[in-house]
Amino acid sequence: MMLLLYWSILVIIFPQLIITKATMWSVMLHFDSKYKFVHISLDKVKYVNITSEKEQGNFNTEFELDNATKPSFVESDTGRIYWATVQNLDLQENYYGNCPYTFCDKTMITLRKRKLFALRLFFLCSGPEDAVFSTIADAVNIAQKSGGVITMVITSGCQCS
Missing domain, CATH: 3.30.429 (Macrophage Migration Inhibitory Factor)
Incomplete structure (x- = not known):
């Protein structure tokens, strides 16, 4: 009876853990200036505030997207983004975007799948x-x-x- 109980827990909970892990996307952004605080969004799912003790130009965070959504853009209302990398190590997928201009005034970077x-x-x-x-x-x-x-x-x- 105990074996049946543990087996049913594995069948119910284990797929949920796999799905949750596969939807976490690691985001790295490089800004034009150094900031102590940035406000970013991945595909307008939600905005995340990232703070730092000292000013820095690179910020890392993670976002959770549903299974059907693939990252298409990164947005920040704090400053201009020069390049962004979004990756999911569980799915072996990597997306990147950059501003192709010398002077970049974009606060939103479109992402392309890296081959x-x-x-x-x-x-x-x-x-x-x-x-x-x-x-x-x-x-x-x-x-x-x-x-x-x-x-x-x-x-x-x-x-x-």
Whole structure:
């Protein structure tokens, strides 16, 4: 009877813990000036006040969104935002936004999903290194143009002496 009781608790509570954890989004903002206090919102879900003992330009916080909502913008009525990063480590999703101008007067930054590229290189002792490095440069250029980040795994195929 006790086993049935514990099993039913796991069935009812465990999915709720997973859903709650998957909806927490970590937000990092970089402002144009240093502040002791900022007032920010993620997708106008709610505004959060973040305070600091000393003035700083970067602020971190967490927001909870429902399962269907993906972050689309970050807003602050305190100051101008230069860049923002929003990520959920449980879902392996990462969004970013920045102000593309030298002088930015935006208090709202639109977020784009960050694309992750995995590039695996295999070095051969007999192969020319120049071809490999031009491949790396091409991959970096493609990733930068499409707003992506490259993760490189470099392995060696020879015993160098």
